[in-house]
Each structure stands twice: as structure tokens, then as C-alpha cells.
Amino acid sequence: MPNSPSDRPAVPRRVTVQRKGPLLMEGPVEVELEDGSVVSSDRFRVALCTCRRSRRYPWCDTSHRDRA
Numbered sequence: 001m002p003n004s005p006s007d008r009p010a011v012p013r014r015v016t017v018q019r020k021g022p023l024l025m026e027g028p029v030e031v032e033l034e035d036g037s038v039v040s041s042d043r044f045r046v047a048l049c050t051c052r053r054s055r056r057y058p059w060c061d062t063s064h065r066d067r068a
Contacts, residue, residue, distance in 0.1 A: 001043065001049050013025060013029070014026045014027050020064065021042060021047075021050075021060075022047035022048055022050055022056055022060035023047070023048040023050060024045060024046070024047055024048075024065070025044055025045065025046050025047075026044065027041055027042060027043045027045055028040065028041060028042040028043065029041055029046055031048065031058050033058065039058065039059075041051055041059070046047060047059065047060035048060060048062070048063075049063075050064075051063070051064040
């Protein structure tokens, strides 16, 4: 994670907010969890879970979708 302004990427990362879905973020990303652990993904786009239903939290597995 960047610690100073000089460590920040030259281009800002884009985060897309969806009303009933995950946060979509351009990658690669590192996510610091509540317990201080860090998970990372080198994918070009990641979906971050906002509902906490995902079995792969913090990554979204579409558990938020209504099931018929």
C-alpha cells in the first residue's frame, strides 16, 4: 500500500460503484482487511464485496444476487 505521495501510481485507479453489487476496481490491487492482513490480486479488474455474503470475501462471488 502506498505510504507517501511519491509511492502513489501515476494514474488514479478507477472504482465503479453499483447500486446492488460489488465495487469494481481497476487492478492490480491490495486490500487491507480489518485484522491487518493484506490480500492482493493482479487481475486487470476486481470486484470487491460490499455485502459480506461472499465466501471469498473481500472478493465478490455474486452471493449478493437474489436467488429464485
